[in-house]
Amino acid sequence: MQEAIRTILKEIGEDPTREGLVKTPDRVExxxxxxxxxxxxxLNEIINNAIFHDEKNNNMVIVKDIELYSMCEHHLLPFYGRCHVGYIPNGRIIGLSKIPRIVDMFSRRLQIQERLTTQIAQTLQEILQxxxxxxxIEAKHLCSMMRGVEKQNSAMVTSAMYGEFHDCAETRAEFLNLIGKS
Ligand SMILES: [Zn+2]
Incomplete structure (x- = not known):
């Protein structure tokens, strides 16, 4: 990887041997x-048995404002923002600290925001039934912001809704209200 980064430095007109850049390939790697x-x-290591049975609780559970950092696969530039997750248990609940770790697992890859949103939702649905x-997910994309493609402050919002969140307008409205999006 370091050799490839030295090549990029040369191709953009830099001198990879100058003092400030000598250690850059190592840092970038x-x-x-x-x-x-x-x-x-x-995924199993992340969950680490933190799925609990609770037949009585079928109230909506929400984890909001999860910090998110990912990399756009089209430009290899960051996009970053917040992820909000909600679910309605059906006998299984998950340790709350696990949800941000699942978000990290999928965001620390090359991504597009739409797929990232779907992967998080599908994974939770599979684990929790x-x-x-x-x-x-609401995120700002440096690939558009830095290149002046969009207005500097615009954020992209994507959503994935399954089960009652998809079928029931009232449930969806409650979720969007609780995460401050309605
Ligand atoms: Zn991009």
Whole structure:
């Protein structure tokens, strides 16, 4: 990877041997390994048995404002923002700290925001067999902002709604209201 980064530095007209850049390939490699570590995460290890049975609770559970950092697969530039997750249990609940870790597992890869949203929602639905799952991501994309493609402050909002979140307008409205999106 370091050789490839030296090549990029040369191609943009830089001198990879100058003092400020000598260690850059090493730093970039380490940064890239960190921000793409999601490829090597194992879902079962993340969950680590933190699924609990609770037949009585079928109230909506929400984890909102989960910080999210990912990389656009079209430009290899970051997009970042917030992820909001809700579900309606059907006998299974998940330890709340696990949801941000599932978000990280999928966001620390090359992504497009639409697929990231779907992957998080589908994974939760598979694990929890819930009565409904809703995921909303609002993110800013440096690939558009830095290149002046969009207005600088515009954010992209994507959602994936399954089960009751999809079928029932009232449930969906309650979710959007609780995450401050209605
Ligand atoms: Zn992009």
């Amino acid at each position: 380490r940064a890239w390994k960190f921000i793409t570590q999601g490829y090597h995460k194992d 819930a009565n409904g799952v809703g995921v909303v």
